[in-house]
Amino acid sequence: MTLASALQVLADVRGEQVVVTTMSAAREWMSQSDHPLDFHYVPSTMGGGFSLGLGIALARPDHEVLVLNGDGCLLMNLGSLVTVAVSKSPNFTGIVIDNGNFETTGGQKLATADSPIQLADFARAARFESVCEFDSLPAWKDGVAAALAQPGPRCIILKVTTVPGDHALKPPGPMPARITAFQTALNRS
Amino acid sequence: MILGNQIETTVSELGTTHVIWLPDTTLGQWEEALERSVSFDLLRVCREGEAWPLAAGLFLGGKSPLVMMQSTGLFESGDALRNVLFDLKLPLFALIGYRSYLVEDSADTAKKFVEPILDAWGIGYELINGCDDLPKLVDHYRACQVAGKPGVGLIAEGAM
Numbered sequence: 001m002t003l004a005s006a007l008q009v010l011a012d013v014r015g016e017q018v019v020v021t022t023m024s025a026a027r028e029w030m031s032q033s034d035h036p037l038d039f040h041y042v043p044s045t046m047g048g049g050f051s052l053g054l055g056i057a058l059a060r061p062d063h064e065v066l067v068l069n070g071d072g073c074l075l076m077n078l079g080s081l082v083t084v085a086v087s088k089s090p091n092f093t094g095i096v097i098d099n100g101n102f103e104t105t106g107g108q109k110l111a112t113a114d115s116p117i118q119l120a121d122f123a124r125a126a127r128f129e130s131v132c133e134f135d136s137l138p139a140w141k142d143g144v145a146a147a148l149a150q151p152g153p154r155c156i157i158l159k160v161t162t163v164p165g166d167h168a169l170k171p172p173g174p175m176p177a178r179i180t181a182f183q184t185a186l187n188r189s
Numbered sequence: 190m191i192l193g194n195q196i197e198t199t200v201s202e203l204g205t206t207h208v209i210w211l212p213d214t215t216l217g218q219w220e221e222a223l224e225r226s227v228s229f230d231l232l233r234v235c236r237e238g239e240a241w242p243l244a245a246g247l248f249l250g251g252k253s254p255l256v257m258m259q260s261t262g263l264f265e266s267g268d269a270l271r272n273v274l275f276d277l278k279l280p281l282f283a284l285i286g287y288r289s290y291l292v293e294d295s296a297d298t299a300k301k302f303v304e305p306i307l308d309a310w311g312i313g314y315e316l317i318n319g320c321d322d323l324p325k326l327v328d329h330y331r332a333c334q335v336a337g338k339p340g341v342g343l344i345a346e347g348a349m
Binding site: 020039043044045046047048049051052053054055056057058059060077079080082083086087175176179182183186187 | 207230232233234235236238239240241242243244245246247248249250251252254268269271272273276277278279
């Protein structure tokens with residue numbers, strides 16, 4: 001399963017959820033979605049995606065919030081799993097793109113790359129209401145709707161393979177204008 | 190010394206909806222009053238770097254968060270602060286415990302670097318040295334809001 005194919009599955013079932021993206025997931029999601037409730041957290045503080053998404057989820061309990069975050073990002077801020085789980089926000093879904101490397105900086109291995117550590121175990125230990133893992137495209141296609149229908153907060157791990165190429169991040173425009181557009185969309189929906 | 194009920198009243202007066210905190214010895218004495226508040230929710234984070242993007246998300250969602258941490262947490266969360274206050278340009282406000290400020294000739298490096306670092310970031314701050322200074326905090330907060338800029342209230346503390 002590639003990142004592009006994994007996110008296309010999500011794009012196909014996405015409704016009116018807020019989608020917060022960071023790093024490689026942001027780059028890919030920008031090419032697949034142009035929804036007013038997308039917030040591309042680029043540039044971000046690495047590892048801040050779950051925290052920012054939790055803030056939106058707490059502020060707007062009337063909206064489902066999906067956060068697309070990398071495995072390197074999550075490892076930089078493992079405490080955010082605890083903060084999200086303790087919040088018991090039913091409208092929060094954290095989706096972790098697990099490719100075992102820092103894709104945007106050239107594919108260097110993560111600290112966990114040669115270890116048996118599974119990110120899903122951290123989420124389970126933090127007591128997320130639901131934790132799902134998918135390591136193939138057919139399984140993800142079959143399971144996406146059920147995974148998103150589980151009680152929240154949810155954590156979904158997508159194991160993807162890295163595709164060679166230019167993975168540089170390009171901010172999609174001035175941040176203040178993007179924030180204004182996002183807040184306007186949030187207030188209208 | 191600022192009591193918990195005094196800070197709770199002041200923070201409520203600012204229209205705060207959420208206090209995001211990681212306490213130290215001094216701020217920690219406010220916990221019961223902050224937790225009891227009917228004006229805002231108290232959110233605990235595991236490390237200070239979480240506090241800024243969490244506050245950012247709340248702000249994007251239309252809330253008025255306030256961050257509370259010790260000066261050491263300010264140092265720890267520098268990149269998150271940089272991103273949220275300067276990339277996202279959000280006018281967030283924080284109360285920062287100024288460790289060892291009240292200890293004359295303290296060699297605590299947590300005291301030495303606070304003001305130079307805030308100056309380097311270009312973040313306006315006010316020293317709050319007791320409850321008589323709380324009106325200064327309110328004025329500074331409101332001035333920051335009007336200017337659309339971030340700001341800090343430095344809470345004078347003793348040793349760690």
